[in-house]
Amino acid sequence: MTQSQVQTVVADPASVDAAIESRFSARAFLPDPVPQDTIRDILRVASRAASGTNTQPWKVYVLQGASRDALVDKVCAAHNAIYADPAVAAQYREEYDYYPEKWVSPYIDRRRENGWGLYGLLGITKGDKDAMHAQHQRNYRFFDAPVGLMFTLDRVMGRGSLVDYGMFIQSIMVAARARGLHTCPQAAWNGFAKIILPHIGAGEGEMLVCGLSLGYADEAARVNTFHTPREPVESFTRWLG
Numbered sequence: 001m002t003q004s005q006v007q008t009v010v011a012d013p014a015s016v017d018a019a020i021e022s023r024f025s026a027r028a029f030l031p032d033p034v035p036q037d038t039i040r041d042i043l044r045v046a047s048r049a050a051s052g053t054n055t056q057p058w059k060v061y062v063l064q065g066a067s068r069d070a071l072v073d074k075v076c077a078a079h080n081a082i083y084a085d086p087a088v089a090a091q092y093r094e095e096y097d098y099y100p101e102k103w104v105s106p107y108i109d110r111r112r113e114n115g116w117g118l119y120g121l122l123g124i125t126k127g128d129k130d131a132m133h134a135q136h137q138r139n140y141r142f143f144d145a146p147v148g149l150m151f152t153l154d155r156v157m158g159r160g161s162l163v164d165y166g167m168f169i170q171s172i173m174v175a176a177r178a179r180g181l182h183t184c185p186q187a188a189w190n191g192f193a194k195i196i197l198p199h200i201g202a203g204e205g206e207m208l209v210c211g212l213s214l215g216y217a218d219e220a221a222r223v224n225t226f227h228t229p230r231e232p233v234e235s236f237t238r239w240l241g
């Protein structure tokens, strides 16, 4: 769409809503490959996302096949090493604070509800550390999705670029839905930037923003029945007249 954006009528608003509302964080994917043209199309559409002064600060690395599998092996090994000896975690750190240092209500409550809801659905109890570790590690297998995306940001950019990035990634997830695909955005990778950045060939000046799994969701997987709640509009909106 290069002309008359102003005249474009969204003929079917229900489809737009369906693409947005059917997006969820899928955590089990089928091995079915995703055509390269489809991935390119999704990225092209998503690149229409707004960004401050049109800076378009995103940089995307698409991992498939051998590059995907090799990264999975490296990060799973590091994740296992930390599990065997928690002191090893000191070697890894996130490049920016995605989560707060100190959790407070109501966010901590929602976080707990989310975590235990997911583990509960999978029958994983609080004391079952091995099962928790294994489930957490599914992040580092892209939940079996054939495509992994890694997003980086030039370190010279400001915090506002992370706002732009959110819009871009949401657009990817919605455009994926329009093509029968599902996604899971993943901050779980962030702590392993030290492994990921050299693996993908990112330059010195790039910071890892997060990863994302992309593929066809496994409809038979119990984990994909997990449905997260939302606060009603009135609870987060003040109407000023």
Ligand SMILES: Cc1cc2nc3c(=O)[nH]c(=O)nc-3n(C[C@H](O)[C@H](O)[C@H](O)COP(=O)(O)O)c2cc1C
Binding pocket: 023, 024, 025, 026, 027, 114, 139, 184, 185, 186, 187, 188, 189, 210, 228
């Ligand atoms: C930037 C970002 C990072 C996330 N990181 C992870 C992750 O590492 N692993 C995971 O399983 N889910 C991750 N999530 C998914 C959230 O848990 C999920 O969006 C939230 O619980 C709402 O559920 P929904 O996406 O199914 O609507 C992430 C979401 C966002 C937006």
